[in-house]
Amino acid sequence: QSVLTQPPSVSAAPGQKVTISCSGSSSNIGSGYVSWYQQLPGTAPKLLIFDDNKRPSGIPDRFSGSKSGTSATLDITGLQTGDEADYYCGTWDSSLTARVFGGGTKLTVL
Amino acid sequence: EVQLVESGGALVQPGGSLRLSCAGSGFTFSNYDLNWVRQAPGKGLEWVSYISGRSSTIHYADFVKGRFTISRDNAKNSLYLQMNSLRVDDTAIYYCARGSAPYYWGQGTLVTVSS
Numbered sequence: 001q002s003v004l005t006q007p008p009s010v011s012a013a014p015g016q017k018v019t020i021s022c023s024g025s026s027s028n029i030g031s032g033y034v035s036w037y038q039q040l041p042g043t044a045p046k047l048l049i050f051d052d053n054k055r056p057s058g059i060p061d062r063f064s065g066s067k068s069g070t071s072a073t074l075d076i077t078g079l080q081t082g083d084e085a086d087y088y089c090g091t092w093d094s095s096l097t098a099r100v101f102g103g104g105t106k107l108t109v110l
Numbered sequence: 111e112v113q114l115v116e117s118g119g120a121l122v123q124p125g126g127s128l129r130l131s132c133a134g135s136g137f138t139f140s141n142y143d144l145n146w147v148r149q150a151p152g153k154g155l156e157w158v159s160y161i162s163g164r165s166s167t168i169h170y171a172d173f174v175k176g177r178f179t180i181s182r183d184n185a186k187n188s189l190y191l192q193m194n195s196l197r198v199d200d201t202a203i204y205y206c207a208r209g210s211a212p213y214y215w216g217q218g219t220l221v222t223v224s225s
Contacts, residue, residue, distance in 0.1 A: 002154065035211045037155070044218055045147075045155060050211040088155050092210070097169055099145065099157035 003028060004089055006102035013110050016079050020105045022072040022089035028100055032092045034072040036065055039086045039104075048087075049074060081109050112136040112214045114206050119219030126196050126223070132189040132206030132216055140164065140184035145212050146191050148202035148221075158204070159191065196223045 005023040012018040022034065036049040047056050049065035052072065064075045072089055089102040118130040132144070146158040159180040160169045168180055179192040189206050203218040 033210075039155075044205055044215045045207075046215070047211055047213050050213065056213065086154075090155070090157075096172075098171055099147075099160065101155040101157065104154040 002103040003093060003096070003100040004091070004102035006087075006089060006105045008103070009106045009108065011108040011110055012079050014079050014081060017075060017077045018079060018107060020074045020076075020087050020089075020107070022074070022102050024070050024072075024091065024100075026070060027095035028070075028091050028093040029067065029072055030070040031094055034065065034067055034089055034091045036063075036072075036074045037088045037090065038083075039088065041085070045088065076107070079109050083107060084109050112208070114208060114214055114216035116204060116206050116216045116219035119204065119221045121222045121224065122196055123225050124196060124198055124223055127192070127194045128196065128221060130191040130193065130204055130219060130221070132191075134187045134189065134206075134208070137208075139182075139187040142208050143210060144182065144189045145207045146180060146189075147205045147207050147212070147215075148200075149205070149218075150199070150202040153202075156202070161189070193221070196221075198223050 010018050033051045037045040038048050039045045048063050052067045053065045062077045086104045088104045093100045113135045115133045122128050143162050145160045148156050161180045177195045181190045201223045205218045206216045208214040
């Protein structure tokens with residue numbers, strides 16, 4: 001059971017927009033920065049979003065993050081078949097004194 | 111170019127020990143906090159441990175406390191994870207990852223605990 005809750009799967013057609021949610025509590029999302037990662041099959045995770053809504057260099061602006069209270073969201077617009085991957089949210093939990101991740105969301109581009 | 115390269119993964123019997131290493135390059139190693147994160151086969155990401163740049167702050171996930179020890183040698187640009195009393199459910203790919211986000215990840219090293 002992950003500390004952060006994500007939907008197991010989402011799907012959308014190419015060119016469409018998808019939103020992945022990440023729900024937590026006041027001790028994690030509510031008090032710390034959220035990161036989002038993309039993991040393509042057989043590869044290491046790749047940082048997409050840090051500090052709630054910042055993109056590392058090289059990450060297209062089709063990927064955006066936001067946060068409100070104890071929930072965060074990752075939006076992906078202009079979906080491409082190459083976006084099919086697992087997506088994870090993560091943050092620091094001050095009560096657990098541990099970094100916590102969501103269980104992951106599998107994105108299917110139909 | 112920032113690189114993190116893990117090594118040391120192997121097949122080990124339950125109750126055994128293993129030491130993982132992570133070699134960093136392309137950045138000033140001592141300036142950055144580092145993490146170990148693992149991923150069991152077909153499962154999600156699971157944070158294992160954190161160490162600050164000068165080793166002054168260390169944190170562990172509850173499931174490894176007392177069994178795993180994180181350390182670093184900044185002179186050698188290396189991060190380590192000493193794993194003792196290994197259990198079958200420690201089987202996973204172990205990644206080292208730089209920074210609080212974390213920003214950069216290595217390619218991982220596979221640890222298999224099985225009799």
